[in-house]
Amino acid sequence: MIDMGAALEDRTKTALTAMRKILRTTELNSKRLMQETGLTPSQLIFMQMLDDEHEQTAGFVAGRMGITQATTTALLQKLEAQGMIQRRKGETDRRQVWLSLTDAGHKVLQIAPDGVHARFHQEFAALEEWEQAMLIASLERVAAMLGNHDQGVAAVLDATAVLSSD
Template structure:
């Protein structure tokens, strides 16, 4: 577990130095990277985080000028999100995150290996009584503990 925490902490520091983004903010932006507008609810669902966490990430990224909101034309209650030019530039310079490397290696495993790893990790989370904890908050908290301040645009 220490190796996992050390790897994510190191990656978080590198990401913060190079882009000013937290891992959760980077993942949020990567979901928007395809160029197609999505809603905050769709982002929350894909990231597996709560609507409240999504809203907090959205507000930080919007105030940093990385993403923009647009009201739906047919339904004004619907809000679509997309990257700004600054957001696209930040993504272009962002280092490959530990999440991306894990996903690449995990998807190359055989099905039975993937199932075994997921089961083991779920068991560890249950043992730590962390099943209800939002993963994005944990990842960003590692950066806070390391003394990295969140990105503030100048």
Template sequence: MDGSDDKRLDDTLIALRRILRATELYERELAQAAGLTPAKLRVLQILSGRKEGNATPTAMANQMGVRQATVTALVDQLENRGMVRRERSSTDRRQTHVVIAPAGVEALRSAPSALQQHFVANYQKLEAWEQQMILSVLNRVALMLNAADIEAAPVLTIGDIRQDRGRG
């Protein structure tokens, strides 16, 4: 590798680090402002965005692209903090619905704008070919990092979204 190759490699690694760092900083800001992790915030957002005001854990898992066990762990943690509650379905007693509680609504209100909301707003301004290029490059980077088979939700967070890590 010559000097320009070294510089390009360093610039690429710096760009990756900036993405990771932005995610870390957002998590810290969210934890301080609302006492939540990005994954828990996403659960509250899903519930508040539903016309009926509730969702089954299965529906949330499908929407988030994670296993139901992951959503169950997140809901358990939110329920322990009084931000959501579980209710039996009135039409099918075997089903449980998760409902956002007033404390969850307040946490949503006090939360800073989600990092992925900034990304989505800017991403949607791009032409379709630019969006496809970004997707292709990021998928290639995931392959290069041996991360292509790691379960991941469309939530910009560091680590396993089921883990509380002491931050809410």
């Protein structure tokens, strides 16, 4: 006879082990990226979106990244202080601010290692649509189970580090 309690406990341990592996991989990726470029994964992705799209507004990048205005402002200030991005006032609407990479920002992107986000994107894109939908639903369910109901948390794996680090 199968002990259902023990089977559930084993599955719980397996799920927690998988989550620890994900967290450890992203942590190691973040450390490597920081050592090689001085950037966090969120900062790198922000810069990549400016590189892909050329000059953009902060709101556009925030929307594509799925982050709040507060997180965007923190990223923007840090990247500008590091000399990676520059701001330009709109010519027709002076309230509008356009962002672009500096030469230093372009150079850092050239040396930045392909990280966890790039590998995940490549592997995820190779999945069937139903597999992608199932994985998204499962991950969202795990986040909800852990009590993370904050819609302001970035789609990027280290959003809180951006707000709490200097």
